[in-house]
Amino acid sequence: MAHHVVPQKIYLLVFATLILLTLVTVDVAFYDLGLLNLYVALAIAVTKATIVILYFMHVKYSSRLVWVFVGSGFFWLAILLALTLSDFFTRGWSPLPSGWTSMIMP
Amino acid sequence: MSETHSVLAHQFDDLEQQFEASTLGMWAFLITEVLFFGGLFTGYAVYRSQYPLAFAEGSLHLDYRIGAINTAVLICSSLTMALAVRSAQLGRRRSLIGFLLLTMLLGSVFLGIKVFEYSHKYHEHLIPGINFVPPHEFIRFHVDPQQLYVFLSFYFAMTGMHALHMIIGVSVLAVLVVLAWRGRFSSEYYNPVEVAGLYWHFVDIVWIFLFPLLYLISRS
Numbered sequence: 001m002a003h004h005v006v007p008q009k010i011y012l013l014v015f016a017t018l019i020l021l022t023l024v025t026v027d028v029a030f031y032d033l034g035l036l037n038l039y040v041a042l043a044i045a046v047t048k049a050t051i052v053i054l055y056f057m058h059v060k061y062s063s064r065l066v067w068v069f070v071g072s073g074f075f076w077l078a079i080l081l082a083l084t085l086s087d088f089f090t091r092g093w094s095p096l097p098s099g100w101t102s103m104i105m106p
Numbered sequence: 107m108s109e110t111h112s113v114l115a116h117q118f119d120d121l122e123q124q125f126e127a128s129t130l131g132m133w134a135f136l137i138t139e140v141l142f143f144g145g146l147f148t149g150y151a152v153y154r155s156q157y158p159l160a161f162a163e164g165s166l167h168l169d170y171r172i173g174a175i176n177t178a179v180l181i182c183s184s185l186t187m188a189l190a191v192r193s194a195q196l197g198r199r200r201s202l203i204g205f206l207l208l209t210m211l212l213g214s215v216f217l218g219i220k221v222f223e224y225s226h227k228y229h230e231h232l233i234p235g236i237n238f239v240p241p242h243e244f245i246r247f248h249v250d251p252q253q254l255y256v257f258l259s260f261y262f263a264m265t266g267m268h269a270l271h272m273i274i275g276v277s278v279l280a281v282l283v284v285l286a287w288r289g290r291f292s293s294e295y296y297n298p299v300e301v302a303g304l305y306w307h308f309v310d311i312v313w314i315f316l317f318p319l320l321y322l323i324s325r326s
Contacts, residue, residue, distance in 0.1 A: 003125070005195050006188075015185040022177050025318050026170065032326035041318035049311045056188045056307045058300075062129065069130060073137035077144045081151070088152045 004061035014055045021048050113295040125297055132301040136308050143312050146267065150260050150319065157256060163247040164257030165323035167232060169223070173321035176219050177313065183212035184310045191303040197293035199286060206283050206299075209306065213276045220269050227258075234259045246324075261320055268316060271309045278302050 025044045029037065054060040059070055118124040154161045190205035224233070231239035238258070240251030282302055285291065291299060 003195055005192060008189070008192070011185060011188050011192070014188075015181065018181045018184075019178060022174065022181065022317075026174050026322065029170075029318070029322035029325040037324070037326070041322060045315045045318055048314045052184065052307050052311055052314070056184055056310075057304055063126060065126070066129060066133060069133040069137065073133070073140045076137070077140050080141060080144050081148055084148050085151055089155060 004058070006055065006058070006061070010055060014051055017051060018048055113292075121294055125300070128297040128301055129304070132304045136304060139308060143264075143267070146260075146264050147315065147319075150264070153256055153260065157249070157253040159247040160249040160253030161257050162324035163244055163249050164254050164261065165321060165325075166245040167230070167241075167254075167258075168261070168321050169226075170321040170325065172219060172223055173317050176216050177317045179212055179216045179219070180310050180313050183209050183216070184307055186212060187303050187306045191296070191299055194286075194291050194296035194299040195293055199289065199291070202291065202299070203283055203286050206279050206286065210276050210279045210283070213272055213279070217269060217272055217276070220265065224262075232258055234262065264316055264320070268309065268312050271312070275302075275306050275309055278305065 021044050025041055028040055028044075031037075033040065053070065059066060114121055114124060118127065186205045186208045190202055190209060193199075193202040193205055227233050228237050230241075231237050232241075234255050238255060241254070279302060282299060285298065
């Protein structure tokens with residue numbers, strides 16, 4: 001059985017990157033970037049998660065079938081987030097029909 | 107040859123196929139976990155958009171330094187877990203046991219810090235449902251205590267679920283240490299170590315998102 005044994009150096013490099021990104025995410029939180037703060041924090045978190053999945057979880061060295069499994073998981077997560085949030089975030093867009101309230105509270 | 111047969115379940119053609127099946131099975135489970143935590147994160151997103159100031163105020167009640175230290179502890183534990191799997195791949199029994207124990211230790215340190223944090227919140231009367239008294243003074247934003255209550259509920263539900271996963275992870279590693287001690291793993295067969303590693307790294311990823319979303323709102 002020939003499994004890919006990842007060199008120790010790569011694991012240490014991944015570790016250093018993750019620690020560095022943690023320091024960056026803490027530091028950047030202290031700058032007032034408005035809404036960007038959230039997106040920068042999320043971008044860093046997604047980067048860290050991707051590194052962990054590719055190297056620590058060996059997905060980079062895994063079969064195509066594993067890639068499909070992992071991809072489908074995050075695809076479903078995207079559906080969960082996109083459909084739910086597109087509902088909640090757009091509720092304020094349409095004004096309440098005034099006819100309704102006038103019927104209930106004349 | 108006889109050893110190969112003892113670890114190869116009869117439904118598989120060879121060890122490679124068995125390894126692929128166990129990895130895929132673990133990923134299928136992890137997908138359900140992604141969606142489980144995804145539900146919590148979605149709820150978080152909805153309420154944060156409704157009560158942005160309460161979430162900002164609530165976040166200031168958490169100690170980001172403790173959160174950052176715990177993030178570092180978990181990243182260290184992921185490194186030792188990855189090295190444990192590597193030791194198993196190379197058939198190094200002693201270093202496998204060593205790295206597994208180190209991972210358990212780091213996981214326990216994380217949980218210990220979490221217990222400290224939770225008890226601190228208890229003394230501050232900030233645990234929804236158990237000990238919650240609306241704070242008299244706010245750190246920056248004067249918000250409706252009920253909205254603060256919502257933030258804290260998310261904080262405890264999400265970190266609590268994460269901590270439960272950590273406890274399960276440490277227990278799984280304890281079983282692996284015993285199995286490794288008995289010499290059950292070899293470079294030919296180490297599937298349980300590999301899938302336990304996948305689980306451990308997944309729990310690490312959940313925390314990678316929890317840390318900035320809970321501790322680092324509006325620090326500027």
